[in-house]
Amino acid sequence: MISVDVKGVQFYGYRVCSSFSEAPSAGTATFTLSPRHFIDVDGNECQPDRAFKLTCEMLRRKPDSALIWYEDFRDYGVLQTNYWTTLSGSWTVWREDEYSESRVYSQLDGSGKLAWQYDGFSDIHLRARLAFPATGSGKAGVFCGDLFCCLNYDSQAVELYNGSTLLGSYSQTIERTANADLRTDPSMYTVEMRIRGNKVRVYSGSSYTLRFTATVSGFSGGYAGYRSDNRTVCELLRLGDAWTYEPYERFDVTFPDGTVTQYGRISRSNATWDTEFQVFTLTSDIEEDATRSESISLDYEFYHSHELDLTCGNDYMVTITPKDIDIWIARLFLGDADGFSILYYQDVDSLVYWANEAAYRWGVRGFAMWSLGQEDMRLWEALPKQI
DSSP states (O other), X not given: OOXXXXXXXXXXXXXXXXXXXOOOOOOOEEEEEOOOOEEOTTSOEEOOSSOEEEEEEEEOEEEEEEEEEEEOSOSTTGGGSTTEEEXXXXXXXXXXXXXXXXXOOEEEEEEEEEEESOSOBOSEEEEEEEEBOTTOOSEEEEEETTEEEEEETTTTEEEEEETTEEEEEEEOOOOBOOGGGTTTSOOOEEEEEEEETTEEEEEETTTTEEEEEEEOSSOOOBOEEEEEEEEEEEEEEEEEEEEEEEEEOOEEEEOTTSOEEEEOOOOOSSEEEETTTTEEEESSSOOGXXXXXXXXXXXXXXXXXXXXXXXXXXXXXXXXXXXXXXXXXXXXXXXXXXXXXOOOOOSHHHHHHHHHIIIIISOOSXXXXXOSSSSOTTHHHHHHHXX
């Protein structure tokens, strides 16, 4: 707190701290490894002949554009801030709980043009997730300056316009949502465009599939945001960099002896890395997947450690440190370095066992099964006893 007796005193050049450092963090997760002896056929205690290995079951994802703004309209009073301007039409935000100051599910609702309060956008990546109501029609999507990338309900296509000129289209089925489902179960569609100089790429679908590329002339940028000819609802408006990407792939493991090993990072060409923030920028106008020869499976993968010299009967700590966001940890397995297998008994006895482990060992308040229809029918007799 600063207090002075004379009005108009100006402070400048003073130090607020002696030093500082900054580093991005996605947190850490620490686990206990508890190797224990087995009993062999002769009744003697035994352990792996050479060593153990740690196996991590992880989920990586495809990179996305480096995030500039993520708007899901859940913040209370979002349109009343100075970040947004209504260029045309009328916009409101419907909230699941109108008076809650928590981030409840919300939808931008209206028609016209809603933009960020800045008119100098050019090389950007825009994405919107939107739905057409029961009486919906016309075009809705993202815009930057005179470029309009949209879903056109009337033509059943993804389209790109420069002013009134149609630059490209891709046929796609687009359905409207009944009024009764608009807030709770809307048929949402994703549309996006990436602008790099005079080239524009148009994507759609839940996996952000490239539909077509167009060349524009006379594009000078401008305001950017969401546009709809008629009433639509939008649950996500995302703004990213056109050239720089956030990877979702690397994690580090700190082993009991303090050594750290990096896993998951993919080697790329035609890209430069920012090692501080773990993002990469393309050096040529290509798609991201052209920078790598390694595919990303979009399913869980197993990563195996080096040999670990551990003694049965002791507990050891390992720490998983995601270096990128959106890395999922499923399970960790400690097994014989010479090879081990994972065997599941998905009958009622194993499910009851894990339910008990969840409740009484880990203090978890419930458990979930991956799917129904393949379970041991005795499960329905056992479940009520567990609840």
